[in-house]
Amino acid sequence: LAKTTQPISMDSYEGQEVNITCSHNNIATNDYITWYQQFPSQGPRFIIQGYKTKVTNEVASLFIPADRKSSTLSLPRVSLSDTAVYYCLVGDLRGGDKIIFGKGTRLHILP
Amino acid sequence: DAGVIQSPRHEVTEMGQEVTLRCKPISGHDYLFWYRQTMMRGLELLIYFNNNVPIDDSGMPEDRFSAKMPNASFSTLKIQPSEPRDSAVYFCASSLVHREPGLVKQFFGPGTRLTVL
Numbered sequence: 001l002a003k004t005t006q007p008i009s010m011d012s013y014e015g016q017e018v019n020i021t022c023s024h025n026n027i028a029t030n031d032y033i034t035w036y037q038q039f040p041s042q043g044p045r046f047i048i049q050g051y052k053t054k055v056t057n058e059v060a061s062l063f064i065p066a067d068r069k070s071s072t073l074s075l076p077r078v079s080l081s082d083t084a085v086y087y088c089l090v091g092d093l094r095g096g097d098k099i100i101f102g103k104g105t106r107l108h109i110l111p
Numbered sequence: 112d113a114g115v116i117q118s119p120r121h122e123v124t125e126m127g128q129e130v131t132l133r134c135k136p137i138s139g140h141d142y143l144f145w146y147r148q149t150m151m152r153g154l155e156l157l158i159y160f161n162n163n164v165p166i167d168d169s170g171m172p173e174d175r176f177s178a179k180m181p182n183a184s185f186s187t188l189k190i191q192p193s194e195p196r197d198s199a200v201y202f203c204a205s206s207l208v209h210r211e212p213g214l215v216k217q218f219f220g221p222g223t224r225l226t227v228l
Contacts, residue, residue: 034214051212
């Protein structure tokens, strides 16, 4: 199972683009990269998942370089409501990998 | 779609008592996960089921914890006897795994906040 490393916390301002990078140097061939968001007193919410290159949905974009040893979650024009903990997960459940959320990145958006 | 339903939302009990947490997954989902979250240890996977069968219970902390899934629409997590260190928020999540790669898209319930005095 690929171990992930992400910043413990980040601050940004409303209206800015926020990029959170996750390192996963020993990612395996079948592993996907998944990001979750968790607000206080709520369960995590799936944001986006990708395997390579770029994935975009209505919430975020996920950039994955060719070597796949890292990934960057990009949140466009953040608002105060984007203040949350963001988790990067890497693995393949059907391949027997365990699901490890880690401590995540605590993002604080300032007015 | 009602989402994942957990009950109770809050539970306060005394040390030594039995605690039962309940979860109703999203209809049609084939995987169910139980997690525990504390400030110290973060979000930890306890056990997960595929088609009602336990697949990996290596995260269950000790024999005091047990989980069952008697049918596709119901699961329980039981702690007997409970201890103060079991105080945490317990989340249930479900997924439709057979259509998805990777670590799949999990839908989490609102959680049960357990306090053991």
